Amino acid sequence: MLQAVMVKPGMIEFRNVPVPEINAEEVLIEMKRIGVCGSDIHVYHGKHPYTSYPVVQGHEVSGVIVKLGAKVAGFKPGDKVTIQPQVCCGRCYSCRHGKYHICDDLKVMGFQTTGAASEYFAVAAAKVVKLPDEMSFDAGAMIEPLxxxxxxxxxxxxxxxxxxxxxxxxxxxxxxxxxxxxxxxxxxxxxxxxxxxxxxxxxxxxxxxxxxxxxxxxxxxxxxxxxxxxxxxxxxxxxxxxxxxxxxxxxxxxxxxxxxxxxxxxxxxxxxxxxxxxxxxxxTLMYQEQDYLQAIELVKEGQVRLEPLITNHFPFQDYQKAYEFIEDRKDRTMKVIIALNDH
CATH class of the missing domain: 3.40.50.720 (NAD(P)-binding Rossmann-like Domain)
Structure with missing residues (x-):
């Protein structure tokens, strides 16, 4: 499969890597959309204080489950999903008291650990949030910022x-x-x-x-x-x-x-x-699962309109061009979406 790797500020390379194997508690997701956010742009410019290179980006995402681990329940192949991109220790005070989003050892996919900018992505089922069947992949990728x-x-x-x-x-x-x-x-x-x-x-x-x-x-x-x-x-x-x-x-x-x-x-x-x-x-820093669920409800109920925020789409292999587009139109760009696996 193809994976986009930012090897240094301002340079993205595509690498052919194996489709990841999943363990019993993971799912394999065929990625469909990746949103580019302000923090991603800081990484592109080499100005993110907590990201080193090379890095695989992608934390505002949507996709479809294609494979389940043996111990995964509550999901099935074909489910539309998004991801909570936090990786938490589970041991610190915050994690023990239900505030995993401010974990003392917090890592975020796409910044301090591998993000989802690949054709397929393996992730713990506990980090996956199901999307309504009728929700577009574009909207699904914007549930994270919402x-x-x-x-x-x-x-x-x-x-x-x-x-x-x-x-x-x-x-x-x-x-x-x-x-x-x-x-x-x-x-x-x-x-x-x-x-x-x-x-x-x-x-x-x-x-x-x-x-x-x-x-x-x-x-x-x-x-x-x-x-x-x-x-x-x-x-x-x-x-x-x-x-x-x-x-x-x-x-x-x-x-x-x-x-x-x-x-x-x-x-x-x-x-x-x-x-x-x-x-x-x-x-305020990030979010918890209940914030994702409320965000999904707001979109389902028509309380939040996401389409007007989408400035442009780029194919996966034009990831670098997406950043160049943003750079050229700083004052006239809201949300740029990377599209992949449209078949």
Whole structure:
């Protein structure tokens, strides 16, 4: 079978390798779709701090089970599936207390261990999540980033029904956070970005208020649309000082800010305001199986639209061209999908 290997930053080679054998607790998946995410792009540029080369990428995926291990139950050949890409130790405090997604020795497929960028992929059945038969492979590959959004919203520890939610950043994760918030009951959602393209995608997905803070005053818009109480919950989805400080500046006293964006450098924040206003800064990392299941339900119920986020598809053997496309269209690209085994 063919396997895509990033041998060094900016260079992908294809290798012919044997189809993997599976053990009693694994399944063999014929891969169908792989999504390219921001972290993958960091690897492509050699800027991911926890990835070494060579590396096989692929963690936003969908496929079809073709073979089951002897001890696997609950699946059958032909099932559409996606994968939870965490590899956990099972022994640390977090794992022992049901928080395996923040395992002390966490490894993620496609970064610190082998990802699914192959024609076939063997994985523990415990990491496999079944998809509805009617769900497209494209949508299946986007359940992983949608699960990121669902988990981020769950970190607020509150029922979103009837709340006003502000999302800073309208990239793929920010868009999915905004859509998931609406699907989980938020009364209204405002999303911000300096990219008109991304705001246009957000508007096409039905987000209530789409704002460019370089053209409109965020504080004024919050007061106009949400009233004097402003946002009940803020999610920062950029990972940059300007948006993080906007979140702190415009947060209602005593409210929560969920930090979703990945900061490439050390943040420079006004912690005096955080302390004075009793704000809660809450981190969020990945997800658990229940977040996948809720993400699937949101798509099934039509609460989240995934198609508008897909900018382009590339065949598996054009993996490198996908990255070059993203590089050439940084400001006009949301989600690029790698397609394989379309037969």
């Amino acid at each position: 699960a990121v959004a669902v988990h981020a919203l769950s970190r607020a520890g509150m029922n979103l029904k009837g709340l006003n939610v502000l999302v800073l950043g309208a990239g793929p994760i920010g868009n999915l956070v905004a859509q998931a918030a609406r699907g989980m009951g938020a009364a209204a959602v405002m999303i911000t970005d300096i990219s008109g393209y991304r705001l246009g995608i957000a508007e096409s997905c039905g987000i209530d208020y789409c704002l460019n803070p370089e053209q409109q005053n965020l504080g004024t818009m919050l007061a106009d649309q949400f009233g004097a109480d402003k946002a009940d919950l803020i999610l920062e989805c950029v990972g940059a000082n300007p948006t993080m400080n906007q979140a702190i500046e415009y947060a209602r006293k005593g409210s929560s800010i969920i930090v979703v964006g990945v900061f490439g450098d050390r943040a420079n924040l006004d912690m005096g305001l955080v302390q004075d206003r009793e704000l809660q800064l809450i981190g």
